[in-house]
Amino acid sequence: MQETQAWTEQQAITRDFVFRADSEAMIATRDAIIDFLRAHGIGEKEEIDILVALQEALANAVLHGCGNDSSKFVRCAVEIDPSAVRIVVRDPGPGFNTSLATDASENAVNLTEHGRGICLMRSLMDEVTYRHGGSEVELKKVRTQES
Numbered sequence: 001m002q003e004t005q006a007w008t009e010q011q012a013i014t015r016d017f018v019f020r021a022d023s024e025a026m027i028a029t030r031d032a033i034i035d036f037l038r039a040h041g042i043g044e045k046e047e048i049d050i051l052v053a054l055q056e057a058l059a060n061a062v063l064h065g066c067g068n069d070s071s072k073f074v075r076c077a078v079e080i081d082p083s084a085v086r087i088v089v090r091d092p093g094p095g096f097n098t099s100l101a102t103d104a105s106e107n108a109v110n111l112t113e114h115g116r117g118i119c120l121m122r123s124l125m126d127e128v129t130y131r132h133g134g135s136e137v138e139l140k141k142v143r144t145q146e147s
Helices: 023-039 044-065 098-103 116-124
Strands: 013-020 073-080 084-090 127-131 136-142
Touching (some): 023 044, 023 073, 044 073, 044 084, 044 116, 044 136, 116 136
Antiparallel strands (some): 013 073, 127 136
């Protein structure tokens, strides 16, 4: 019997991350998530796209969801399977009008300073989905087959 299974035979690998809503903890958590992804074979192009989108999602959670209040926590769940990486970032904030996230596009004429991050995440990830009134965002990146 082989010691390791092929990706197609393996179950999803998941890990949860929780951090205080401050910039130092956010950076340390972002780096830990990227290390986790690297350890499970994420390709270089995928890593760069995920890093930038993840940074934006975590910063939004700290700044907007937690109001830079380090007594609050941000939760992040990461799932890797053979076909995709899914990252869910959730903060305790009230959320926002998620229809603005749907309307925000690279061609929008009047983007606010807060709308650009949504466009950036959407351009780098294959899916960006908001839930719980905007206090949760799921980022999905389809995995590529690299040699």
